Amino acid sequence: MIGEIVRRYGFWSLDFLKGSPIRKHYNEIKYINNGGNKSEEIEKGNLKNLLNYAVNNTEFYKEYKDYTSIKDFPIIDKNTIKNNELQIQSKEFKNEELHTMSTSGSTGTPLVMKQNKNKRLRVMAELIYFGEEANFYVGEKNAFFRVWTKENRNSKLSLLMKNMIEVDISNSNDENMERISKLMKIDKKLKCISAYASSLDGLSDYLMQQGDDKSMFSIKSIISTAEALSDRTRENLQKLFGATIVSRYSNQENGILAQEMIEKDGFKINKASYFIEFLKVDSDEEASFGELARIVVTDLFNYAMPVIRYDTGDLAITEKLPDNEKVIKSIEGRKVDVLYNTSGETLSPHVVTNNMWNFNKVKQFQIIQEDKTNYTLKLNGAKNHYKDTEIEARFKSFLGENALITIEHVDGIPLLKSGKFQKVICKYKPR
Known part of the structure; x- marks a missing residue:
């Protein structure tokens, strides 16, 4: 002390x-x-x-x-x-x-x-x-x-x-x-x-x-x-x-x-150090409260490299509290981490995380969207604890019943070189 x-x-x-x-x-x-x-x-x-x-x-x-x-x-x-x-x-x-x-x-x-x-x-x-x-x-x-x-x-x-x-x-x-x-x-x-x-x-x-x-x-x-x-x-x-x-x-x-x-x-x-805008995912209009939004930052104090309206690539949802304070309700990950269901609708990475809660023996998981309806799900620790059909059914509940899910059981999933772990990878680019 x-x-x-x-x-x-x-x-x-x-x-x-x-x-x-x-x-x-x-x-x-x-x-x-x-x-x-x-x-x-x-x-x-x-x-x-x-x-x-x-x-x-x-x-x-x-x-x-x-x-x-x-x-x-x-x-x-x-x-x-x-x-x-x-x-x-x-x-x-x-x-x-x-x-x-x-x-x-x-x-x-x-x-x-x-x-x-x-x-x-x-x-x-x-x-x-x-x-x-x-x-x-x-x-x-x-x-x-x-x-x-x-x-x-x-x-x-x-x-x-x-x-x-x-x-x-x-x-x-x-x-x-x-x-x-x-x-x-x-x-x-x-x-x-x-x-x-x-x-x-x-x-x-x-x-x-x-x-x-x-x-x-x-x-x-x-x-x-x-x-x-x-x-x-x-x-x-x-x-x-x-x-x-x-x-x-x-x-x-x-x-x-x-x-x-x-x-x-x-x-x-x-607000003291940054002017932050929350803009729609598909346009430069201001997003509404409760709507998935891009985080766009203006750094108010970096005069060496003034960065104005910098799209961070991150997504968030905002809300207004009873005292009218605007806050971020949740950080929804990066735009590159967004997943789409088989109908082409945007899903938050949190949807995947929340649906994995019941499978608590799983040490790591990673889902890769290969194209519109094909997904690869990598699981570390699920074998001998859960049936593949049980996990597949859970994922189809939010991806779509016509989702084609390939489950791979692995001993480990590498971290990115930054030390972060990428749970969602999307290779599909909708028009």
């Missing part, structure tokens, strides 16, 4: 000596996201400043100088950014040393995003604010579960400053699960773990099979990232740790875009 307090005090003291840049960002993020009286005015100001800067300092956006609203700007995607990197980069930062963030490239070549110093400070402040929203505070020991390589590992000094340990989850066999289990039981200072949802699936299943319970751990916060956290895994984690459990929606190229709330349903949108 004393060590945590010293680290926290040291962090904020150092920031104070530098003029409190992180504290100022943190205060604004907290004020806006908590609904301060002038929040909307500040949000509009941040957006206007970014748009004006982009049209005056980049080749890509200079033709939009006479814009009247953000809707006058084009919607871009990863390929647009890759093909126009130099034109999007601000001329003001051409010769400056910039921080480089790179996506994993799980489903294609990586996207490289350059960020100026003030943007990096904003990201740090986001992490602190949303960490506190998840019951995790600066200075507390935490572990990050992912596939670690020489390209993404932190330096020893960085790990020391963050009080963080890197836990590699590239292998999900029992031996590695036991190693991770011992680490969490022995290290009583470990308070928070961050991990991809698929990693939490496997870890919680293993710990439940071992008969572990909350008396064995000191974890008080679990932050699930990258993928949707299933209700079953959430229930298991609650039994195992009795911790605060939240899902976080973020990406490498921007930062924290939204996070699940504890006191309310839904994900709180990070």
Whole structure:
């Protein structure tokens, strides 16, 4: 406890000596996201400043100088950014040393995003604010579960400053699960773990099979990232740790875009740092509440590479709460992960996950849509526990009775190189 307090005090003291840049960002993020009286005015100001800067300092956006609203700007995607990197980069930062963030490239070549110093400070402040929203505070020991390589590992000094340990989850066999289990039981200072949802699936299943319970751990916060956290895994984690459990929606190229709330349903949108639009899947019109929508992001603080109306490739459903707050009801995965039934109707990846709950002996599953009516279902752990006909009938209930399902029993399904697990692969492209 004393060590945590010293680290926290040291962090904020150092920031104070530098003029409190992180504290100022943190205060604004907290004020806006908590609904301060002038929040909307500040949000509009941040957006206007970014748009004006982009049209005056980049080749890509200079033709939009006479814009009247953000809707006058084009919607871009990863390929647009890759093909126009130099034109999007601000001329003001051409010769400056910039921080480089790179996506994993799980489903294609990586996207490289350059960020100026003030943007990096904003990201740090986001992490602190949303960490506190998840019951995790600066200075507390935490572990990050992912596939670690020489390209993404932190330096020893960085790990020391963050009080963080890197836990590699590239292998999900029992031996590695036991190693991770011992680490969490022995290290009583470990308070928070961050991990991809698929990693939490496997870890919680293993710990439940071992008969572990909350008396064995000191974890008080679990932050699930990258993928949707299933209700079953959430229930298991609650039994195992009795911790605060939240899902976080973020990406490498921007930062924290939204996070699940504890006191309310839904994900709180990070309006302080991003202007986020929710557009229809098949057009650029605004999607209605309850409708599947594309997530389109304008980063308000990356002036090195102003990214306006960036289609992340992710899908979500929004809703309005009784107090009129707009929130994300659910993150529905990536557009490339969308599945279609045999009638050509769009299905959420969650439909597949929810229909697998009754088959809890299955360690991993992956469905591949080969064409309009043909599907391949890979199962790890189903053999000798369930009949293929039983599983096939369940999948036909939402895919269509004329679905042709080939079931393959496998010993394991590889993770993507990012460490994420792709449950749905769609090769079918409807007209």
